[in-house]
Amino acid sequence: MVNIRESNVLVREFDEDRDVNLVGMLERNCEIGTKKGVSIFTNSTMGDPLSRIRFYPLRIILVAELLESGEIVGVVRGCIKSVGTSAGSFLKMGCILGLRVSPNHRRKGVGLKLVRSIEEWMMRNGVDYTFLATEKSNDASKGLFTKKCNYITLSSLAIFIHPTSFPGKNISKDIKIEKLSIDQAISLYKRTLRAKDLYPMDMDVILKEKLSLGTWVSYYKDEGWLNLQSKVEEENFIRENPRSWVIFSIWNTCEAYKLQIKKSQTLRFLHNTLNQARDKIFPCLRMPVSDSLSRPFGFLFIYGLHGEGENLGLLMESVWRFTSRLDETMKDCKVVVTELGFSDPLAKHVPQDSSMSCIDDLWYVKKFTGHSDEKDDEMLMKAQAGNVFVDPREF
Structure with missing residues (x-):
């Protein structure tokens, strides 16, 4: 006490x-924040x-x-x-x-x-x-x-943010994105997390939380790893990994809280600290205040990003396209977010376009x-x- x-x-x-x-x-x-135009705040009906x-x-x-x-x-x-x-x-x-x-x-x-x-x-x-x-x-x-x-x-x-209107959402026909079972994801993360300076010891708990939508791998079709779901031995697919690949997981904030934008004379970012994201996202988010954003909305957070190989650019782009498409299928999701350390090898491969924002x-x-x-x-x-x-x- x-x-x-x-x-x-x-x-x-x-x-x-x-x-x-x-x-x-x-x-x-x-x-x-104070600025003329709109106000952004957390919808507290889901407040916790x-x-x-x-x-x-x-x-x-x-x-x-x-x-x-x-x-x-x-x-x-x-x-x-x-x-x-x-x-x-x-x-x-x-x-x-x-x-x-x-x-x-x-x-x-x-x-x-x-x-x-x-x-x-x-x-x-x-x-x-x-x-x-x-x-x-x-x-x-x-x-x-x-x-x-x-x-x-x-x-x-760096926190990278973009609206779900990511340009050209079609994923290259040369790339395969496949969902892993929780056991496969845990096995692969156990190996890849060792490359991080700091990482949680309870990755299995994170992956099993209801807000975690799943874990996927992106790779080139001609390099292997096809039909992951048919592989019974969880360790075998790790030894068969392709030359270039990316693993990522997605966290759904929409189930925990929602954000809302309203027109006003003064920009007042009102919030209840359910997470730091709303504090950081909106001052820099290049996002028009449309009718869809005047209603409560949420975002998807890409976490656990790790890649290996030389050809990672298109694979990282596929991650954003895939998440944006998934976001659109979910009620009230409007934004995709991730955060990477300054020396994370994947930071330089985050796809850049006019709608992307980056916050230090x-x-x-x-x-x-x-x-x-x-x-x-x-x-x-x-x-x-x-x-x-x-x-x-x-x-």
């Missing part, structure tokens, strides 16, 4: 029975404050409450998971998500109290490192985490325990983690 009184603010654990509406009100009032952390056994939401009035003026979420590293280590990693402070109570230390409180919870649970993400352009967040909380840069990433993201890390593996420290504490797995549960 977290219960910290400081000055006139009480930091305590979220009470689902009495705090849902108050937290929702706080987050709808958190403005993340635990959405970004519900999949983790160790999780918490903290709120900052004014002692005099009982007003909720801040909120933050945290979770703990096991991750693997390219050095062969296994770490207990904490993640800070969805820090929000009421506009009328910023620069008063509320955010700092929330961060320190959730760090204390993580330390009590034996976390080795904790990390968080923020936009490169968010100077206030960067100042809080680096100057006051002693976080350092872990990695730079920063990950920060802080060491908690006396973990002494020099290879991990060198990678994590010297900003050398450039090829990381972006967990769809936290996006």
Whole structure:
């Protein structure tokens, strides 16, 4: 139980029975942009404050409450998971998500109290490192985490976004896209994840979540891997992989929450922090405000991207075309999103066109325990983690 009184603010654990509406009100009032034209906000009919952390056994939401009035003026979420590293280590990693402070109570230390409180919870649970993400352009967040909380840069990433109206959705006749069984996907990911600097240890759990629509491989037909579904021995198809191929999985946000655009005199991005995507996507999204977007809509997130071979350009393009076509068949999906580290080999193969947007993201890390593996420290504490797995549960 977290219960910290400081000055006139009480930091305590979220009470689902009495705090849902108050937290929702706080987050709808958190403005993340101002511009004339339209307003974009989360449709709260599907609202779930635990959405970004519900999949983790160790999780918490903290709120900052004014002692005099009982007003909720801040909120933050945290979770703990096991991750693997390219050095062969296994770490207990904490993640800070969805820090929000009421506009009328910023620069008063509320955010700092929330961060320190959730760090204390993580330390009590034996976390080795904790990390968080923020936009490169968010100077206030960067100042809080680096100057006051002693976080350092872990990695730079790019978020790629495009509407489902991806031009020319026909996939080349030379390319085959085939869906894997969950067992096949787990087997292939067990091998490919070792190429990542950081990756989750519970990939099987992610793939089995109801929001994960499945895993596919894209490859050239004349290079093998045909009729994957007929292969009984799951390990055999790994040894028979073609010269060039890409594996990818798709996460459906539409089942968790929806977004909506409305015309207004001032651009106010109102949100309830169900995930960071809506904070990042819309300031840069080159997307017209049509009648279809004035109704609630969602997006598909491509995750687990990994490719091998020399001819990856057309294969990556096929991934986008396939996902855009799938998106169109699903009710209310309008956008396709993925996020890749700056040194991920596939980042340079993301198809570019006039509708594609790219937003810079920063990950920060802080060491908690006396973990002494020099290879991990060198990678994590010297900003050398450039090829990381972006967990769809936290996006």
